[in-house]
Amino acid sequence: MPLNLKExxxxxxxxxxxxxxxxxxxxxxxxxFTVEELIDSVKSDVKKGNRATFKLIQELEMxxxxxxxxxxxxxxxxxxxxxxxxLNKKVSxxxxxxxxxxxQIDRIYQFCQKIDHPILQKELEKVRIEAIHLLDxxxxxxxxxxxxxxxxxxxxxxxxxxxxxQDKDLESHQVISVVQxxxxxxxxxxxxxxxxxxxxx
Numbered sequence: 001m002p003l004n005l006k007e008x009x010x011x012x013x014x015x016x017x018x019x020x021x022x023x024x025x026x027x028x029x030x031x032x033f034t035v036e037e038l039i040d041s042v043k044s045d046v047k048k049g050n051r052a053t054f055k056l057i058q059e060l061e062m063x064x065x066x067x068x069x070x071x072x073x074x075x076x077x078x079x080x081x082x083x084x085x086x087l088n089k090k091v092s093x094x095x096x097x098x099x100x101x102x103x104q105i106d107r108i109y110q111f112c113q114k115i116d117h118p119i120l121q122k123e124l125e126k127v128r129i130e131a132i133h134l135l136d137x138x139x140x141x142x143x144x145x146x147x148x149x150x151x152x153x154x155x156x157x158x159x160x161x162x163x164x165x166q167d168k169d170l171e172s173h174q175v176i177s178v179v180q181x182x183x184x185x186x187x188x189x190x191x192x193x194x195x196x197x198x199x200x201x
Contacts, residue, residue, distance in 0.1 A: 095140055095192055099183055102131050106181060135183070143182035145175050145195045154182055156194045160201040170200045 109124045132142050143154050150157055150173045158179055163172065170176060175197045182195030 095183075095185075098135060098138065098140060099193060102135060103180065105131050136186070139186040140183050140192065141186045143184055143191075143195050145182060145197055146178055148175050149173050150175065150197070150199050154184075154191060154194055156196050157199050158196050160199050163200050172200055174200050176200055 105124075105128055109128045112121050112124050135142065145151075145155055147170075149171070155175070161176060163170065177198045178195055179198060180193075180196040183192045184190060185192055
């Protein structure tokens with residue numbers, strides 16, 4: 001520790017209130033000093049007109065450094081935890097926004113399937129496939145549900161249609177159409193949004 005810092009420390013110690021003799025003796029007897037005990041011991045030496053030992057100053061320095069490092073580490077951990085929570089919220093918001101943008105494309109695509117315009121249907125199919133591919137590249141995977149049996153983990157049933165009304169050879173509880181696509185996180189396998197489907201009775 002530079003001399004001027006030692007002098008400043010000693011001046012601060014001199015400003016501390018005095019201790020009784022009993023507490024000073026107890027402090028001197030301890031091998032592993034706390035910061036408070038070291039300050040008390042240094043102050044005691046100063047009060048008696050003795051010069052504080054270099055070893056005592058070193059111990060005090062070490063304790064203060066340990067305390068500072070502990071405080072800094074705790075502060076860094078708290079900042080990191082808060083940052084991670086904030087980032088996760090941002091990622092979730094961006095995922096939902098991306099899915100909502102896909103929904104707009106999908107609605108237009110589904111509408112165009114009902115009109116007789118093959119060129120427009122083909123172009124929209126390309127746009128829709130590209131949108132699914134882009135989502136997949138960003139770890140947002142479309143859940144494949146069409147033709148599968150209803151599964152509450154990945155799907156929400158919006159209704160059923162009679163089996164006799166369908167040309168397709170489908171089983172009961174099988175998905176016949178998807179009203180809204182479902183998505184999951186490719187990395188965590190967590191469901192971001194369940195698919196909304198219509199099933200066969």
